[in-house]
Amino acid sequence: MTTPAPSGALPAGAQEGMLAGLRDIELPSAVPFWPPAPGWIALAGLAGLVLLILAIREWRFRQTVAYQALREFNAKARAAEPDDVQAVAAAASSVMRRLARVDEPAGDGSPAVRTGAAWVDxxxxxxxxxxxxxxxxxAGAPYWPPGSAGSGPVEAPRLAAAVRRWIRARA
Structure with a gap:
C-alpha cells in the first residue's frame, strides 16, 4: 500500500525540475590590495606625523647653542687621547662654562663665575x-698639573657621556 503524499507536497517530477534550476553559490571576489582600508591610511598618516614631529624637534635642537656646544665638545673629546680624562675634563669645563654663561644672565650669581663648591653645587x-x-x-681636574688626573675616580667615557647628557638637557 502506498502512503499518501502529504498535503502541499509537490510531485516527484516537479521537485526535480526545481532542483535543476538552482545554481551554485558564487564566492566573493578577492580582496584588492589597493586602495587600503581606512585604518591603514590613518596608521600611515599617524606614522608620518610622528616622523615629522621628530624631524622638526631635531631641526630645532640643531639651531640651539647647546648643539653647537655639543659639537665643539665632541671634537675636543675626539682630539684627546682615549684614556686622557684630564683633557676631556678641560674640554668639558670650557664648553660647559660658556654654555652656562649663555643660559644664565651675567652677574655675581652667574654659573660662569662660580668656582669650587659653588660650581659643583x-x-x-x-x-x-x-x-x-x-x-x-x-671642577678640579682642568686645573691640576698635566698627567696628575690619570688615576682619578672617573673614567673618560663615563665623564664624556655625563657631559653630553648635561649639554643636551640645556637645549
Missing amino acids: FLCAGKAAFDAETAAFL
Whole structure:
C-alpha cells in the first residue's frame, strides 16, 4: 500500500525540475590590495606625523647653542687621547662654562663665575645633574698639573657621556 503524499507536497517530477534550476553559490571576489582600508591610511598618516614631529624637534635642537656646544665638545673629546680624562675634563669645563654663561644672565650669581663648591653645587642641580664625585672631579681636574688626573675616580667615557647628557638637557 502506498502512503499518501502529504498535503502541499509537490510531485516527484516537479521537485526535480526545481532542483535543476538552482545554481551554485558564487564566492566573493578577492580582496584588492589597493586602495587600503581606512585604518591603514590613518596608521600611515599617524606614522608620518610622528616622523615629522621628530624631524622638526631635531631641526630645532640643531639651531640651539647647546648643539653647537655639543659639537665643539665632541671634537675636543675626539682630539684627546682615549684614556686622557684630564683633557676631556678641560674640554668639558670650557664648553660647559660658556654654555652656562649663555643660559644664565651675567652677574655675581652667574654659573660662569662660580668656582669650587659653588660650581659643583650648580653641576649637581637641575636637569641631567652630575653625581657629586663626577662634579667635584670636573671642577678640579682642568686645573691640576698635566698627567696628575690619570688615576682619578672617573673614567673618560663615563665623564664624556655625563657631559653630553648635561649639554643636551640645556637645549
